[in-house]
Amino acid sequence: MQRTTYTLFLFLAFAFSSTLGFGQDYSAINFSYKMPDTKTKSSVTKAHYRLLEQKIEGSYKQGGILNEGNHFLSSQAPFDIVPYIEVVDIRNAGDIETVKVVKIAMHLSITNAESQTPFNQFKTTIIVTDKDTEKAITKAIKQIKTSGQKFQNFFTKAKANILAYYEKNCAKILKSANTHIQRKEYKKAYGLLKYIPENMSCFADAERLITNIYTDNRDSNCKKILEHARIQKSYKDYSSTLFSLIYIDSESSCYPEAIKMAQEVKELINKEDAKAFIPSHEEDKEKFSKMSYIEKTRMLASLANILNLDFIQK
Structure with a gap:
């Protein structure tokens, strides 16, 4: 096993276990920043949207909106901050043809x-001057006042609206999700249920349905993960193999086979790597085993592309 491969995957394993599943508070309403397609937007580049993202994130944290222990930019955040940077007007600055007066509008919306x-x-709208339009946009973004009360209220009101929406529509959402589960359309069902905040009155019913999704797919997931791990083992990627085997439920039908494979892989890892990796593997395996079904489902959802889980994979 190559040292670089082992080190990289050990880092990934730590990142996934520490930020996406173990100990994360899902009761808060979190947001992710949705990068738009800028190919057809004149003068507005991805660099501008990245700069806006950094500015929003900094203000979001400083304003106390970000709950401690949660992440503003999370692949599992159910609510998107959708930005749109608009060049409203460009004019020459009087008789100075090389200097432009550029009017920039920055739009944000929060959606499911x-x-x-x-x-x-x-x-918000900003007017700046510069010889270059792209530089003018950058200057405008830097001047946006994200620390003001109006901007802070944008997030506060969005959270209130989200709670009100789910309180009003919970019954409909649960009914639709239950219908999807009966039809074995698990991805559609989980797509509805995973966004319900934990402080909603209907969350207990949502949790019950997510539990049904997990238990209905437990054996299927076991087979998929085991096959994925088998391929990794064939490539002698032993650390990745053990990482995959962490997420096989002990109550699944192929768990004994997973235990056998894990033991075989441990014997193949050289002593130095085993000393560094196996203790963390055992610890993460123990943590996963103690999770509730809903926590396990969230974890598998976050790792769907890595573990080839079709029922929650986008």
């Missing part, structure tokens, strides 16, 4: 990542 239900909108 899947249904695109809008929860709040924000707009």
Whole structure:
């Protein structure tokens, strides 16, 4: 096993276990920043949207909106901050033809990542001067006042609207999700249920349905993960193999086979790597075993592309 491969995957294993599943508080409403397609937007580049992202994230944290222990930018955040940078007007600065007066509008909306239900909108306009339009846009973004009360209220109101929406529509969402489960359309069902905040009155029913999704797919997931691990083992990627085997449920039908494979892999890892990796593997395996079904489902959802889990994979 190559040292570089082992070190990289050990880092990934730590990152996944520490930020996406073990100990994360899902009761808070978190947001992710959705990078738009800028190919057809004149003068507005991805670099501008990245700069806006950094500015929003800094203000979001400083304003106390970000709950301690949660992440503003999370692949599992159910609500998208959708930005749009608009060049409203470009004019020459008087008789100085080389200097431009550029009017920039920055739009933000918060939506449900899947249904695109809008929860709040924000707009601010900045006028700047510069010889270059792209530099003018950069200057405008830097001048946006994200520390003001108006901007902070944008997130506060969005959260209130999200809670109100789910409180009003919970019964419909649960009914639709249950229908999908009966039809074995697990991805659709989980797509509806995973966004319900934990402080909703209907969350216990949502948790019950997510539990059904997990238990209905437990054996299927076991086979998929085991096959994935078998391929990794054939390539002598032993650390990745052990990482995959962590997420096989002890109550699944192929668990004995997973235990056997894990033991075989441990014997193949050289002593130095085993000393560094196996203790963390055992610790993460123990943590996963103690998770609730809903926590396990969230973890598998976050690792769907890595573990080839079709029922929750996008």
